[in-house]
Amino acid sequence: MLFNSIEFFLFLPIVFCLYWFVINKNLKLQNFLLLTASYVFYGWWDWRFLSLILLSTIVDYFVGLQIHKEENTKKRKRWLWLSMGFNLSLLGFFKYFNFFITSFIDAFNTVGYEMDYFSLSIILPVGISFYTFQTMSYSLDISKRRLEPTKDFVAFATFVAFFPQLVAGPIERASNLLPQFFSKRKFNYETAVDGGRQMLWGLFKKIVIADNCAPYVNTIFENYGDQSSGTLILGVVVFAFQIYADFSGYTDIAIGVAKLFGFNFKRNFNYPYFSVNISDFWKRWHISLSSWLNDYVFTPLAVDLRNYKKYGIFAAVFITFLLSGLWHGAGWNFIVWGGLHGLFYIPVIFSKKRFTAISTSKGIKNTNSLKDLHRMIFTFGMVCLTYIFFRAQSLSHAIDYITTIFKGLFTSNVFDIALPNIVLLGLIPLLILCEWVQRNEEHGLSISKINFPIARGLIYTFLFALILLFGASPAPFIYFQF
Structure with missing residues (x-):
């Protein structure tokens, strides 16, 4: 169901x-x-x-x-x-x-x-x-x-x-x-109402954002040989928002439903695309899995390899991410996806700052500001690179996709970009803006502090209208396959 x-x-x-x-x-x-x-x-x-x-x-x-x-x-x-x-x-x-x-x-x-x-x-x-x-x-x-x-x-x-x-x-x-x-x-009426709001926000992300991203992403990845470099790059970026809206949307609905029955789930996403480095990203993305791997894989390995100091920690991190890749899918492309995230940890491990655990389910206060924008964009770019392996059907498919991007950089049609539909061009930035404004709240629709019922009602109506407008063909959640 x-x-x-x-x-x-x-x-x-x-x-x-x-x-x-x-x-x-x-x-x-x-x-x-x-x-x-x-x-x-x-x-x-x-x-x-x-x-x-x-x-x-x-x-x-x-x-x-x-x-x-x-x-x-x-x-x-x-x-x-x-x-x-x-x-x-x-x-x-x-x-x-x-x-x-x-x-x-x-x-x-x-x-x-x-x-x-x-x-x-x-x-x-x-x-x-x-x-x-x-x-x-x-x-x-x-x-x-x-x-x-x-x-x-x-x-x-x-x-x-x-x-x-x-x-x-x-x-x-x-x-x-x-x-x-x-x-x-x-x-508890207030908790139930907040659960309903979180469900609405999750449905908006899933139905309006993720399900509209899917046809565009599918077309590009299935016909990558016929696309320009710009289109291929944009396809990966759109996939980043598809998988985030899809998976975090499911989590929002799950947490909201649990609240309706008086239960409290741990947070699973904390606005991960506002991360300033890969370590920060994995403290914000799929927190329940990354904290599980931290407690039951990384920490025991780090203890066993403590005599090797930072090199032992690197080995523990790398093995943990390889297992994370294998958890996500039975394919070498998923293992490479995990391995790349492990490699991206090298600067964190060998930096002068004290190394911390790879993830935590504790609350992270979003103190990032626009002055950190260049770091957020760079981190997002690294994550998008790994997404090519995550989305591809096989390792060879991912390698061909990347090769086609680089080959296209030397042709005249590099900027010949097949744009997604007008809905995505408007709604993805709207999603980013809403989550940036709400980055210190539990979810994007935590608007109980707005003291104007009419304003809250208009927001609910707007989201309901979008869901009804774009909800004719419900698609399975991506993480069902994992």
Whole structure:
């Protein structure tokens, strides 16, 4: 079920009314309703894959109890490896089986051993990368004695499958989300209204910005050999806003829906295109994933490699970003995308300033001003370069795309740019302006401080009109494929 579908806008009010007006006095029934609604939400796509979520839930629920109960360190690690092995095997089979098989065959063919290619028709379950990471962090935190397991299976199952963030995050930690299932929820009008505003802002970004960027970007990347250098560069820039509006739009809707039910999710985006360097960017982009990798990959590696000082930190950062690339997709282009971000960290690591962790979910005050504009543009340019590998269908496609850009720089049609439609030319700058003005607010539509109801109403009406005007053909969210 898509957030931008008719089905969801029928589904949400039904669940909301049952939750607040029928069973609002019974916490356990509320949790059970959310679990049922979450399974309906996910099963709407393909009910067969509900078995994977349920199986992952059962394994990590019982493994968590065993890890906590076990005092012997070696035995506790065995239970942890059972959880890690199960979840990574699940993820590896459905997401990476064909990639590893073809890479293995390519390696042998390169050295002269001819092998036939084969692959399986494996459907990638939506959201598998998100909920497996969420359950793995639960087991890891219990193993490190940072968290006590819950004995309430329904609450734990709802934590794993909670529908607002099930298929594309944020990747919530048990330490933040799980206790909320045990706290009495009371309807808060102001919080619900702010959740509605954040949903509206997310729908605007997704439907009006991202879905209008998609046809332009698709045409350029599919026909890159026929385009000028200027058009190819502009295509990458437009894709940068497409993927940001698409993914952060999903996050805004997810956080807004959670607020409607009395839950608080961690922030996942903090205006990343106003970053002044790559380190700053990764503190603002997909914060739930980057903080997960920081805590469970980078920090342990940095500790193990501490004797190598800055070189050890660089190795830890580079490995972390390679894994980030692999998490995003089963392809060498994604691995190169991650590797480039790791390489771009070299100036940060070897600078005289004290090196800090690669990401944080803590609040970042946006003190950047227009005097930092040149740094923001340079950082945005580096991010756009990596986006070529992210958007391309393969590594060879990305390399050809970049080669075509450089070849076109020496031709007369370098500035012959195929502009996107007039909607994007006007609305992308509007998005940038709104987020710049709101850069110290939680989201772009945090306008409760405007004391003129008519002004707020006009803003809501304008956004609703744009959504209705451009919402005829809803498209899946990009991060569903991860």
